[in-house]
Amino acid sequence: MLQITEGSHAVAEIAKFCRPQVVAAYPITPQTHIVEALADMVANCELDAEYITVESEFSALSACLGASAAGSRVYSATTSQGLALMFEVCFNVAGMRQPIVMSIVNRSLGAPLSIWNDQQDSISLRDSGWLQFYAEDNQEATDLHMIAYKVAEDHDVLLPAFVCFDGFILSHTYEPVDMPSQEEVDAYLPAFTPYHRLDAKDPISMGMYATPDYYMEFRYELERAMQRSIDVIKRAGAEFAEQFGRDYSALVESYRLDDAEIAFIAMGSICGTVKDAIDEMRDAGKKVGLAKIRTYRPFPTEELTRALAGVSTVAVLDKNISLGSGGAVGTEVKAMLAGSGITVLDYIIALGGRDVRKRDIAAIVDLADKGVGDMFYGLRTEVL
Amino acid sequence: MRELRIHGRGGQGSVTAAELIAVAAFESGVYSQAFPAFGVERRGAPVQAFVRFSDSKIRLRSQVYEPDYVIVQDSTLIKDVNVFQGLKKGGIAIINTEKAPDNLPEDVRVLTLDATKIALEVLGVPITNTTLIGAFAAASGEIELDALEKALRQRFAGSLADKNVAASRRAYDGIGGGA
Numbered sequence: 256m257l258q259i260t261e262g263s264h265a266v267a268e269i270a271k272f273c274r275p276q277v278v279a280a281y282p283i284t285p286q287t288h289i290v291e292a293l294a295d296m297v298a299n300c301e302l303d304a305e306y307i308t309v310e311s312e313f314s315a316l317s318a319c320l321g322a323s324a325a326g327s328r329v330y331s332a333t334t335s336q337g338l339a340l341m342f343e344v345c346f347n348v349a350g351m352r353q354p355i356v357m358s359i360v361n362r363s364l365g366a367p368l369s370i371w372n373d374q375q376d377s378i379s380l381r382d383s384g385w386l387q388f389y390a391e392d393n394q395e396a397t398d399l400h401m402i403a404y405k406v407a408e409d410h411d412v413l414l415p416a417f418v419c420f421d422g423f424i425l426s427h428t429y430e431p432v433d434m435p436s437q438e439e440v441d442a443y444l445p446a447f448t449p450y451h452r453l454d455a456k457d458p459i460s461m462g463m464y465a466t467p468d469y470y471m472e473f474r475y476e477l478e479r480a481m482q483r484s485i486d487v488i489k490r491a492g493a494e495f496a497e498q499f500g501r502d503y504s505a506l507v508e509s510y511r512l513d514d515a516e517i518a519f520i521a522m523g524s525i526c527g528t529v530k531d532a533i534d535e536m537r538d539a540g541k542k543v544g545l546a547k548i549r550t551y552r553p554f555p556t557e558e559l560t561r562a563l564a565g566v567s568t569v570a571v572l573d574k575n576i577s578l579g580s581g582g583a584v585g586t587e588v589k590a591m592l593a594g595s596g597i598t599v600l601d602y603i604i605a606l607g608g609r610d611v612r613k614r615d616i617a618a619i620v621d622l623a624d625k626g627v628g629d630m631f632y633g634l635r636t637e638v639l
Numbered sequence: 640m641r642e643l644r645i646h647g648r649g650g651q652g653s654v655t656a657a658e659l660i661a662v663a664a665f666e667s668g669v670y671s672q673a674f675p676a677f678g679v680e681r682r683g684a685p686v687q688a689f690v691r692f693s694d695s696k697i698r699l700r701s702q703v704y705e706p707d708y709v710i711v712q713d714s715t716l717i718k719d720v721n722v723f724q725g726l727k728k729g730g731i732a733i734i735n736t737e738k739a740p741d742n743l744p745e746d747v748r749v750l751t752l753d754a755t756k757i758a759l760e761v762l763g764v765p766i767t768n769t770t771l772i773g774a775f776a777a778a779s780g781e782i783e784l785d786a787l788e789k790a791l792r793q794r795f796a797g798s799l800a801d802k803n804v805a806a807s808r809r810a811y812d813g814i815g816g817g818a
Binding site for chain 1: 657658661662665666670671672673674675677696697698699700701702704
């Protein structure tokens with residue numbers, strides 16, 4: 256049913272409908288509304304789950320890991336420094352192949368302290384073995400949680416998943432969301448069937464140490480699972496489209512890319528503003544389009560390459576900076592398109608919550624037209 | 640697409656006002672979007688919140704720079720903040736004040752009302768957000784009175800809901816809503 260709600264509440268509601276058996280989380284701005292709502296739901300017996308209160312994010316994800324290993328469907332949510340504190344556990348969760356789904360309410364990392372949005376937090380965990388989905392709006396944030404569980408728990412995948420949506424810009428925004436019913440979610444997402452689990456009657460060990468004779472094979476299997484997840488995501492997205500009418504069968508969403516000369520690549524809520532700016536530029540005769548990355552891990556190399564065929568210039572909008580190298584997405588796109596003849600220009604933008612307007616997107620097209628890029632966009636030079 | 644910017648001070652319920660307006664607009668049959676200017680809110684500090692209204696899905700995520708409407712919850716803000724900045728020609732500004740401020744911009748419609756007086760009389764507290772929403776409904780035509788009442792009753796319970804509905808209606812009638 257179409258209803259108007261805050262992004263955080265929509266995510267809490269869909270998390271509930273996904274029937275997690277264990278929730279462990281530690282409140283942190285701007286994720287707090289989600290976990291407060293879930294705590295209420297458990298207290299009100301709306302959600303039949305164990306809600307484990309903990310003293311830190313490190314403990315939150317550690318509790319999730321144990322619960323998942325014992326065979327439970329598990330949910331958590333965090334952001335920024337909270338995710339940073341989970342860093343070690345994130346690698347263990349993926350290495351032990353536990354399909355935990357965690358909402359990342361994207362926020363910048365300190366110092367300096369900033370509660371505002373960019374995507375540095377989840378991007379910095381790109382090598383941890385978690386799937387990473389990015390939502391453009393609160394509808395997509397809601398829907399991607401169902402898809403994330405379905406893909407993560409698939410026995411061909413068995414990897415944990417981040418569902419990333421921009422802090423404040425989406426989490427604190429009221430907008431219409433078509434919220435499915437419990438029955439509809441149940442029809443899409445069956446109960447969790449663990450591939451293996453901790454059981455006192457049939458003991459196994461997880462997370463053992465691996466000598467040099469075995470470690471590389473574990474990492475290889477993780478990479479294979481990531482590659483297999485591409486088809487599983489497409490299938491889960493197609494099934495979702497069939498049931499709910501919203502199509503997530505592509506890892507990359509193309510917007511007005513046919514005949515485009517300049518293509519943006521972006522992730523998350525900025526894509527909405529980019530689309531509006533593209534419509535205005537198209538009206539003025541500029542051939543501009545957007546390739547929106549919905550799945551950053553696995554990186555959609557094949558789909559993205561196909562989507563960009565025919566463009567002359569790509570402008571990547573990176574809400575992160577891999578210090579000493581460049582934007583994380585831009586760097587990968589450059590590697591992907593090496594030798595293609597396509598010019599790739601990277602723009603570091605909107606760090607720490609700096610607002611992005613349609614005119615900024617138009618200004619970047621002007622820069623890209625002149626071949627000017629690989630830069631921070633929108634710096635206040637007077638304070639440098 | 641039409642846009643609203645609300646100016647207030649931390650604690651006056653500007654973010655709640657934006658949310659209530661968005662809910663009422665949605666209930667009135669349009670797409671709406673409400674969000675705060677994500678500050679570190681402190682009681683008394685100037686704050687802003689925004690609402691967009693559209694007949695189609697809203698994709699734009701930037702803050703509101705050229706509003707069609709402005710609501711000012713506290714007229715003492717006018718000396719600190721340019722509350723009229725970017726207000727479109729022919730736009731509407733609704734200001735809570737005892738007397739009309741000086742140096743008002745031209746080419747815009749400025750409506751003043753003593754929302755604090757109404758709030759004190761009806762609610763018993765100087766919280767003016769729901770009163771000003773009534774004035775906004777009347778002046779802008781963006782939200783229907785019934786939809787506003789529904790939004791208020793979703794947010795508040797019992798007699799508090801009744802009082803907030805009464806305060807918003809009084810401002811609505813005072814501005815000449817439904818005329």
